Amino acid sequence: MHKPVVSFVAPSGTGKTTLLEKVIVALKARGVRVGAIKHDAHRFEIDHPGKDSYRFTHAGADTTVITSSETLALVKRHAASPSPEELIAAYFEDVDLVLVEGFKRSTLPKIEVHRRAGEAKLICRGEYHDPALLAVASDEPLQLDVPVLDLNNPAQVAEFIIKRVVQGMAA
Incomplete structure (x- = not known):
């Protein structure tokens, strides 16, 4: 590295x-x-029910990006x-x-x-x-x-x- x-x-x-x-x-x-x-050795959720990005991810999107003028967050599903x-x-x-x-x-x-x-x-x-x-x-x-x-x-x-x-x- x-x-x-x-x-x-x-x-x-x-x-x-x-x-x-x-x-x-x-x-x-x-x-x-x-x-x-x-x-985090445990499961965690960065997004919350009711939010649009949560809906995208739970509808099956493999990658969801949430962005604003100052911040970006990435939700990416993976097997491991x-x-x-x-x-x-x-x-x-x-x-x-x-x-x-x-x-x-x-x-x-x-x-x-x-x-x-x-x-x-x-x-x-x-x-x-x-x-x-x-x-x-x-x-x-x-x-x-x-x-x-x-x-x-x-x-x-x-x-x-x-x-x-x-x-x-x-x-």
């Missing part, structure tokens, strides 16, 4: 979305064009969830970096989110040693073979991503 990408992984309820939201703000402040992908690599290639040409929430078993470069109050075992350094782990963002000190970033310092996480992933791919 030729696009800089980082997946944030952790058990549900650890704070991935909260951290990602703050990291996006910090990256945008540095002038980085950011794309985001949220992996596309890989993050497929999604990035298809939809993220116009960004400098793609941040992904989830896809913990992918080969994407990862930052694992860890909280003292959460699960003691790490996903990427537990029973499974993930070679794609770049760092762990934690609220407690850990002794690991990868950098441990301050979970409560999204600017530090953003700077790590810029230096290690964005500039690292350009080198």
Whole structure:
């Protein structure tokens, strides 16, 4: 893959979305064009009954686009969830970096989110040693073979991503 990408992984309820939201703000402040992908292991509906676009999709349209002067949304039916690599290639040409929430078993470069109050075992350094782990963002000190970033310092996480992933791919 030729696009800089980082997946944030952790058990549900650890704070991935909260951290990602703050990291996006910090990256945008540095002038980085950011794309985001949220992996949802459950079924979800982006459109709602009664709306025209919902009616198109439920009538059988394989692809429905909802657009306005400021926003575009795409509803695309598929038999199986596309890989993050497929999604990035298809939809993220116009960004400098793609941040992904989830896809913990992918080969994407990862930052694992860890909280003292959460699960003691790490996903990427537990029973499974993930070679794609770049760092762990934690609220407690850990002794690991990868950098441990301050979970409560999204600017530090953003700077790590810029230096290690964005500039690292350009080198």
